[in-house]
Amino acid sequence: MSGNSSDNTFSNLTRRRMLAMGAGVTAGAFAGLHARSAFAALKLDVTQGNVQPMPIALPDFVGGSQADSEVSRNVTGIITNNLRRSGLFAPIDPQAYIEKVSNPDNVPRFADWRAINAQALVTGRVTRQPDGRLKAEFRLWDVFAGQQQAGQQYFTTPDNWRRIGHIISDAIYERLTGEKGYFDTRVVFIDESGPKERRIKRLTIMDQDGANVRYLTRGDELVLTPRFSPSTQEITYMAFGQGDPRVLLLNIETGQREVVGNFPGMTFAPRFSPDGQRVIMSLQQGSNANLFVMDLRSKAVSRLTQTPAIDTAPSYSPDGTRICFESDRGGSQQIYVMSASGGNAQRISFGEGTYSTPVWSPRGDTIAFTKQGGGRFGIGIMRTDGSGERLLTDGFHNEGPTFAPNGRVIMFFRDPGGNAGPSLYTIDITGRNEQRVPTPSFASDPAWSPLLS
Amino acid sequence: MRTGTTISAAAHVGVLLWAVLVLDVKPLDNASVESIPVDFVSATEFSKMTEGVKNAQKQEQPKPLVEKQGEKKPVLEQAEKLTEKQEIVTPKESTPPPTPEPKKAEPKPEPAPKQEKAETKEPEPKADPIAEALKKEEKKKPEEKPTEAKTAEAKPVPLPQKKPPQKPQPKFDPAQVAALLDKRDPQRHAATGDTINRTASLGAPGANAPELSQSELDALRARLMQLWNPPIGIRNAGEMVIRVRVMLRPDGTLAGPPSVLTSGHGPMFESARDSAVRAIFRGQPFNMLRPQTYETWKDIEVTFDPRDMLFRG
Numbered sequence: 001m002s003g004n005s006s007d008n009t010f011s012n013l014t015r016r017r018m019l020a021m022g023a024g025v026t027a028g029a030f031a032g033l034h035a036r037s038a039f040a041a042l043k044l045d046v047t048q049g050n051v052q053p054m055p056i057a058l059p060d061f062v063g064g065s066q067a068d069s070e071v072s073r074n075v076t077g078i079i080t081n082n083l084r085r086s087g088l089f090a091p092i093d094p095q096a097y098i099e100k101v102s103n104p105d106n107v108p109r110f111a112d113w114r115a116i117n118a119q120a121l122v123t124g125r126v127t128r129q130p131d132g133r134l135k136a137e138f139r140l141w142d143v144f145a146g147q148q149q150a151g152q153q154y155f156t157t158p159d160n161w162r163r164i165g166h167i168i169s170d171a172i173y174e175r176l177t178g179e180k181g182y183f184d185t186r187v188v189f190i191d192e193s194g195p196k197e198r199r200i201k202r203l204t205i206m207d208q209d210g211a212n213v214r215y216l217t218r219g220d221e222l223v224l225t226p227r228f229s230p231s232t233q234e235i236t237y238m239a240f241g242q243g244d245p246r247v248l249l250l251n252i253e254t255g256q257r258e259v260v261g262n263f264p265g266m267t268f269a270p271r272f273s274p275d276g277q278r279v280i281m282s283l284q285q286g287s288n289a290n291l292f293v294m295d296l297r298s299k300a301v302s303r304l305t306q307t308p309a310i311d312t313a314p315s316y317s318p319d320g321t322r323i324c325f326e327s328d329r330g331g332s333q334q335i336y337v338m339s340a341s342g343g344n345a346q347r348i349s350f351g352e353g354t355y356s357t358p359v360w361s362p363r364g365d366t367i368a369f370t371k372q373g374g375g376r377f378g379i380g381i382m383r384t385d386g387s388g389e390r391l392l393t394d395g396f397h398n399e400g401p402t403f404a405p406n407g408r409v410i411m412f413f414r415d416p417g418g419n420a421g422p423s424l425y426t427i428d429i430t431g432r433n434e435q436r437v438p439t440p441s442f443a444s445d446p447a448w449s450p451l452l453s
Numbered sequence: 454m455r456t457g458t459t460i461s462a463a464a465h466v467g468v469l470l471w472a473v474l475v476l477d478v479k480p481l482d483n484a485s486v487e488s489i490p491v492d493f494v495s496a497t498e499f500s501k502m503t504e505g506v507k508n509a510q511k512q513e514q515p516k517p518l519v520e521k522q523g524e525k526k527p528v529l530e531q532a533e534k535l536t537e538k539q540e541i542v543t544p545k546e547s548t549p550p551p552t553p554e555p556k557k558a559e560p561k562p563e564p565a566p567k568q569e570k571a572e573t574k575e576p577e578p579k580a581d582p583i584a585e586a587l588k589k590e591e592k593k594k595p596e597e598k599p600t601e602a603k604t605a606e607a608k609p610v611p612l613p614q615k616k617p618p619q620k621p622q623p624k625f626d627p628a629q630v631a632a633l634l635d636k637r638d639p640q641r642h643a644a645t646g647d648t649i650n651r652t653a654s655l656g657a658p659g660a661n662a663p664e665l666s667q668s669e670l671d672a673l674r675a676r677l678m679q680l681w682n683p684p685i686g687i688r689n690a691g692e693m694v695i696r697v698r699v700m701l702r703p704d705g706t707l708a709g710p711p712s713v714l715t716s717g718h719g720p721m722f723e724s725a726r727d728s729a730v731r732a733i734f735r736g737q738p739f740n741m742l743r744p745q746t747y748e749t750w751k752d753i754e755v756t757f758d759p760r761d762m763l764f765r766g
Binding site: 054144174175 | 670673674677678679680681682683684685710719720721722723724725727728730731732734735749750752753754755756757758759760761762
């Protein structure tokens with residue numbers, strides 16, 4: 001592959017060189033010496049790169065006082081951990097550092113950082129303000145260009161230091177990768193504890209790195225498929241209380257709960273619309289299930305599908321104009337796409353096996369899914385027209401993909417089988433960098449929040 | 454008439470087509486063939502190769518002819534003298550003693566004649582002009598040589614062999630040694646001639662072109678490919694083609710910061726731009742570019758195009 005492409009590029013090169021030389025000659029005839037400065041003598045195409053984690057140096061932030069230096073170290077640790085887990089950065093061992101940064105406002109000695117092959121350097125400081133707040137500031141340096149690439153300062157309450165670390169991580173990530181970060185986010189999931197026959201399932205929320213675990217339900221009822229609101233601090237999920245299983249709405253801050261709609265049958269598989277104003281879900285009717293959407297303010301309900309089949313797992317495109325969902329109307333579970341107002345649905349999955357739990361990427365360009373076939377469950381992505389299908393991971397049981405808000409990373413849960421339980425994993429949409437997400441016990445059904453800030 | 458004109462027209466068209474096709478093919482082949490020798494030869498390389506060949510011939514020839522590695526040193530020292538005098542003087546006399554000795558051990562026969570030759574070669578120049586009294590001095594020298602042979606081959610036998618042949622040299626004239634010596638001489642001359650000719654033929658065309666060679670370009674491209682870490686995961690990564698103009702000093706370092714010719718804005722563009730510029734910063738000095746060709750590479754426009762490597766490349 002690479003050999004061919006390099007050959008091609010060379011033939012391109014020679015042709016371009018000849019053209020360039022010809023152009024240079026003619027231009028020189030007309031414009032004289034001016035042409036010389038306008039055209040480079042040699043043109044070179046580089047069409048293949050070497051994608052690898054960027055070496056980055058993250059010396060501990062400087063603290064104002066003794067207590068501050070403790071916080072400074074912790075903030076630096078959070079940034080380092082975030083960047084390493086992203087798979088796009090390779091934090092350098094601090095023991096290799098030559099220069100000791102004492103004043104993050106001074107221009108660092110770039111030669112010292114080039115010597116340890118650092119491509120980026122982050123310096124910073126955390127100080128306590130007279131009013132008790134923490135002030136955190138950082139500078140991101142391009143070591144080889146010898147320039148500052150970014151610099152910010154933030155104020156927050158002292159107990160919010162973890163978020164400061166995540167926010168700075170996002171700023172670094174965005175500046176170096178060109179994309180919004182996803183570190184200042186949370187994940188809601190189903191915490192599973194107890195023996196396999198009597199699992200206690202609790203709705204749980206935590207930071208994306210596994211810190212600040214909080215239980216949102218007591219575990220006296222079965223809960224499934226939590227989903228984050230993209231715009232408010234609300235979660236929608238399915239719970240088996242008394243009577244039929246219902247779709248519920250939970251405010252994370254107040255703990256207030258309400259049932260979504262008043263339907264005669266079981267409702268399940270809820271998900272918010274991109275503007276957070278509507279919830280789309282499945283309603284069981286006999287042996288069939290169809291898609292309904294409810295406006296949360298007006299409580300108006302509209303029906304989207306009417307088929308003698310099971311339509312479920314709906315997910316909006318980020319612009320809110322289309323919906324992808326799973327249906328067995330063709331005989332087996334496949335993924336369909338239709339307008340957000342209903343109408344004709346178009347099947348997009350045509351591979352071997354069955355497809356379920358489609359999720360539209362926040363980028364809008366791909367749909368993630370669970371694929372089942374040959375006794376294996378895999379997580380994959382395809383374009384919204386069904387082309388370019390790729391499996392990112394495959395195994396005994398992988399299910400329930402959810403996108404990070406930048407669409408770059410997918411979280412899912414994996415059950416190894418046997419007496420073990422499921423746990424959460426993340427994987428890059430390129431299929432690289434699979435990471436286990438730390439959770440207090442077994443965990444399933446993750447849903448990624450939007451960026452908090 | 455009509456048939457005649459159509460036939461002639463068709464024939465002309467056919468001939469023209471054939472000519473066009475043939476002409477198209479040939480220039481392509483020629484271009485590719487010519488480019489290859491340019492890579493290998495320069496004036497300095499050619500001079501080095503020719504120098505090296507002269508030395509190498511003398512060393513290599515004795516090795517394949519008789520012995521493999523142990524006796525290189527004596528052969529080197531005596532080679533010039535041997536070529537001139539071997540046939541005339543000593544070879545005929547010295548041969549008989551070695552033949553009986555080889556019977557004792559299998560590996561011995563091969564080294565034995567060589568050692569004798571070496572011995573004979575040194576004594577020969579001395580023996581011819583000088584009287585028998587000088588031969589006594591020669592005896593001392595051969596003793597030193599056998600010690601070298603021992604160290605090299607670890608064979609106890611050569612010592613007795615060398616001593617007897619020196620004394621009996623006038624007496625022993627059998628044909629075996631002479632035959633061996635004769636064979637060696639022509640082989641040496643032929644080998645030297647062949648190697649020199651070959652290198653010269655390769656080197657001559659290269660001297661014409663001090664241009665930037667393919668290998669230098671490929672090495673430069675390879676260096677940049679190794680160091681370029683594009684943000685391929687981003688959305689619309691394929692649109693982030695960055696053109697950078699690089700001005701270099703003769704030592705291959707940057708004459709100034711690379712100037713980005715592509716304009717754009719936003720974090721994605723900045724990330725793509727920085728990755729390209731970083732690759733160039735990290736790549737210096739570009740020491741794969743020869744100073745002789747500086748005029749051709751002092752000003753380079755590099756296009757970083759990630760479209761072929763989206764996702765897993």
